[in-house]
Amino acid sequence: MKQSAISPELVKSIPLFSGLTEQERDGLLKEGRIRSWRRGQLLFRCGDAVACFYLVTAGVVQLYRENPHGKQKTLDVLEPGQTLCADEIMDACRTHRANALAMEDTVAMEFTQAWLKDAARRHGAFALNLLSLIAQRARLAELEAEHQASMSAAQLVACFLQRLCVLHELDPRGFTLPYSKTLIASRLGMELETFSRALAKLKEQGITVAGTHVIIDDLTRIERYTCGSCSVSDACATHGALEKRTQDKQARA
Amino acid sequence: MKQSAISPELVKSIPLFSGLTEQERDGLLKEGRIRSWRRGQLLFRCGDAVACFYLVTAGVVQLYRENPHGKQKTLDVLEPGQTLCADEIMDACRTHRANALAMEDTVAMEFTQAWLKDAARRHGAFALNLLSLIAQRARLAELEAEHQASMSAAQLVACFLQRLCVLHELDPRGFTLPYSKTLIASRLGMELETFSRALAKLKEQGITVAGTHVIIDDLTRIERYTCGSCSVSDACATHGALEKRTQDKQARA
DNA sequence: CGACACTTTGAAGACGATCAACGCCGGTGG
């Protein structure tokens, strides 16, 4: 196999394979099958039997679910280097819990379930990497759930924008939203109208949004969020600030 | 070590060790240290450095967190045979994300982090069991988050009671709540008052609660919840029923 | 009996969802 679908740099940057020798890694990788999807196609559908483990090598994949009323909630947006279905395979549950949609033309490597389990069984390092991956995803999901429960819409949006800024290495003094507002609202689990109104409130907080252009005044304490923390307010600078403001407002009234 | 803190039956029922030989299992277990806590003591505190992996062998442990306003949210209630901190150890995060409180006099085996990682590295079966454990916990947490977001308080309570009934093998035609209402409300992420009012609404739904005594009329579709599913309404019998009722009511008005 | 923890009930308020209307823009077709 002369030509690979995945660039050497991308391979090296994937934590799942760290600690393996190049031979081990390439041996594992060559068992994958390369597949492509056009923008708008589904990689799999919620309720389908879980069949494969995926490693995205190009494009963007949206994971979303619809609840009984037809409302869509976006769970995640995956970019090259990220993986799908590790948890669904390890978990006893046999069906997909979400839809996976190619938001752009997408290429991914596809592996069998047995491949994933064998790799974990055979290579101790791989098993630990996989454990770490799943545990981290679980922690983030947990943190997010706590945020949803304890923060207002405006606080959630502020958190999201700060995090976006850090994770995508955007300049806080001025950047363009990488996703549509509809998608972001869905990702944050709120209605588009609520999101829109939240943006207005943020102007007073030092976050200015006009169209798709964003300016964040104070990004000082942002690292705390990214690494997670015990207290939610510690974890999110803007959360604390807004909190205090709200209390002040109540005190005035 | 003649006397063990853990009964042979309990050991055999722990999925984490399945697929290992008895020698392997006992070899692993004997590296654990037996510790006890009195009712009301903390096993560890939110923010502490993660130090150990625990296997509860007697008693009850409450995992909870407090948010910035001092509100407590109960994350889980652990009983003998269950484990603590697997995810926190595998995850890169180095501090506990919750408090662990002994709700009764409690005994647990304590293992080092290195023990857990070595066990996963050395024993393929153990690694897969651990992956399965963490993935399942993550899935349940995700399901719960979705429930929180899409169901009313009454629906959440109904789900909880049904699940309680199944998991604790209680007789739906009449059983006593194993926890205080305050604890359950905290577990469900709602205020005690909201919980109390929700119970009243459930009377019309075939779930009668008087004091700590509960009667559930229809438990027919309960298994669907336990095994999880794509659609939330599929996953929770009462959710669907209440949903329809609400829509009917709106249609009438 | 009285103290205390736990629970219930009432009334008010905050917040987000929902419905509806409108503005903005890019594309398509006449």
Add this chain to the structure above:
DNA sequence: CCACCGGCGTTGATCGTCTTCAAAGTGTCG
């Protein structure tokens, strides 16, 4: 070139649900 349309986002008004604060009820245990 213009008219029309559809997707996207904003804004206003209303409504239901949960939280909050307050008060009263229930039970147990000394």
